[in-house]
Amino acid sequence: MQTEPRRFLIASHGWSGSYWLAHVLHGLPGIACVHSSAALPAAEDDPYAIDAILSQGTLDDVYARLGVLRAGYLDRATRQPSTLCQEVAAGFPEARLVGSVHTFRMRDLPRSFADLGPKGAGISVANLLRHPVSLVRSGYGQFRDSMAIDLNEHAWIARRVAETDLPAFERISARHGVRPGAFDALCFLGACCTLGGLAEDFRAARALEDDGRAAWLGHILMERMIADTGYLAHWIERLNDGPMPLATGALDTSVLAGRRNRHNHEAGAETPDRVFAEWSDWQRAIFVHCLDHFGLRAPYSAVGYDLSMLPPPMDAQ
Secondary structure: OOOOOEEEEEEEOOOOOHHHHHHHHHOOOOEEEEEOOOOEEOOOOOOOOHHHHHHHOOHHHHHHHHHHHHHHHHHOOOOOHHHHHHHHHHHOOOOOEEEEEOOOOHHHOHHHHHHHOOOOOOEEEEEEEOOHHHHHHHHHHHHHHHOOOOHHHHHHHHHHHHHHHHHHHHHHHHHHOOOOOOHHHHHHHHHHHOHHHHHHHHHHHHHHHHHOOOEEEEEEEHHHHOOOHHHHHHHHHHHHOOOOOOOOOHHHHHHHHOOOOOOOOOOOOOOHHHHHHHOOHHHHHHHHHHHHHOOOHHHHHHOOOOOOOOOOOOOOO
């Protein structure tokens, strides 16, 4: 008989559907889940929804929330996953499965490999992914919201762009007659440059698997999760290391009720191939250059993502 709750950690980069998944899991009987760097209960509103905060409050409320998230960024540098799971279990004593989505990214975990194990009695770990075209589209939308308000993020993203591959960005921009420092262009560049974090996440996932101490379960594909309740049920059983009793219809109800943040507010294409086709020539060139700069074609293809809409690697000269 299970006396202690099973524990899980779903790492993820932002813009991958993490809030939706956390909200769905937390809404199921017997599961307690927190979300974001601040480890907020997933029943609460999306912590990154600036428009929603402004619709009910002021910029002071936005900055108060940003302060909470920034504190979480610092805290996760030293917080151990086991401590987080203990806190969730204490807050939800009836839960049989407790954990977190997106409080950690895979790149945050190498320092905690020993804390995650041992296999079978430790913390089950998975990584939530999204197609890179869709991820960049979502990030582009979020940056257009957040960078206009958050000067800290604006400065951090501008620096990251400059340090990623500034000569190539300048050559591509000159070729297409684009001013890369213009606000909209900088937001898109910033979203593409964050693909560097995904490269770190893939490396950390391989390191965790090779380390062998923790229960590494693999990569979850967001697009399948939101479309297939069978895939969701499969992953819940894997996180629980066994069947998880759920009320009849609970998964269907939760999936339909799940809230998915839409960082990009513009109408338009949704599938990656159509999104890529709708981007300007400059945007396509920048995206493909970043994807190849970070060596991401192979790892994304290996987990099942279709990148056939992309042209061959581009020479930035």
